[in-house]
Amino acid sequence: MTTPGGPSTVLHRPGTVGEAVASLTAEVEAGRDVRLLAGGTDLVPALRAGGRGPAAIVALRRVLELRVRGASADALTVGAGVTYADLAGWSLAPGLAAASRVVGSVQIRNCGTVGGALGSANPRGDLLTFLAAAEAEILLASARGARTTDVDGFLRDGPEPGELVTAVRVARPSGPQTYLKIGGRQAAFPALVSCALLVDRVRERVCCAVSGVATGPWRVAAAERLAGDEVDWSTGTAPLALARRFGELAAGGLRAAPPLPEDPRHPADYRVHAAGVLAARAFARCLAGVRRGDPA
Template sequence: MEFLRPASWREALEAKAAHPDATPIAGGTDVMVELNFDRARPGALLDLTAVPEAAEWAPDGSELRIGAGVPYTRLIDELGTHLPGLAMASRTVGSPQIRNRGTLGGNLGSASPAGDGHPPLLASGASIEVESVRGSRVIPAEEFCTAPKRNALEPDELIAAVRIAPASGPQQFSKIGPRNAMVIAVCTFAIALHPDEQRVGTGIGSAAPTPIRAREAEEFLAAELDWSGRGVLPDSVAKRFGELVAQVATPIDDVRGSAVYRRHALSVMARRTLGWAWHEHCSGRQECA
């Protein structure tokens, strides 16, 4: 196995072009597991840890551009106030050691339906910037994962960054696993309220072949909410929202949970996260409940 260690982003792109079968590695929290269990044996490893551009983030117009090599710990510490939903999801990833090493780009690259970083990106309307020596392009987050463990990257492309607007309203994330910490999700759910646009965003993980949005649920809720923040959230609206979220899921039975359980859990998580987000939206208004 060949080991490639570029020192700049340009060198990384050139190395990927010359070795399209090379597997990128940054934190290694997914790749090394695959190697250790002999589930993958790439012709080359492309080590991106010495590429400074990959570990940078900065405002870019109305968005934040977050390098693919920014680890979860920095997402929490440095971007938690800007992207609370993504920070909440990041806190559920593995142990502190894993969060120090693991990266959002790696989570996207592995394209697992259970990836914790995916649902908040969907709820926020994020996009993925990918690049090769041929140029760059931007892929909507909901189109990036194409099948379990498959993504929209061409063989010579690398994930450069995630592009995401700072939160314009409350965001919440919920995860269910067989124990309280360091688990692969049975299912996950993210919600983002966008009051200025009177729009709702959702993201579902580990309940379909790829992370998905619940579009019908989003449209229903956006039409039912009193965006002035002065209305009580009716139980019937929260219940119907949960039902619509569960209906879009196509889960399977596996060792972590049954399809029936996953649908039920998603309905409950959708109602609860909506309640938390609505309470935050109404914070300080006595008329809210």
């Protein structure tokens, strides 16, 4: 059978996570170059563009347990094989749904998965930005057993050899959530700048991550502190002036963050400004005291 890697690539098609781990482990222990294949939206173009394919591919499409999403009293768990299309209409997860709806085209959303987004670790990836704001746990499995890490740890260290992402877990929403994105032509490009914002009415805080300015999704800590102190938590509302101040503080924090490489078409000043505008707009959208239609 011809595989996405080429005629000499061995294709494993496990039916369970255990079988996937076993195939991955065997290839790693044999010292062969092995890749996981989920929806293929990133991997297949990369293999086509590159020279020789990997020695082996472990295709995850038949692993049904990775395609499950579920809700408990306090958490939502999303399997690595869940697609953006699966998430886009999930009413229990408005922020995940909003981030998924703006990914690529219908075709990309039908194929692209949560596990693939983490595996690609694009610093501007829409899902990663949301997961950073949501303080998601990443669940991984290997022959050594299961472990969890957070988004920062995952981006810093990556999966260990022989390890795959099995799911992500986020807290059940306890307030409004939104995801805003500025980009080139939708369906063809990831975000230029994006912003995920979650209101946590139980812990009385606002969590906000911005991508497209720093080297990865960046939490705007000073703006979050201002929101924690100044939002009226008895009603979950805030005045418009606070949204503006939130955006200014977000932009100020981003100026001090380690920057993405300079892009002459979209200079850092523009991206920082855009991030501040998005953060203010997201704040205004989520805090009901601000009238809809008010300029942020």
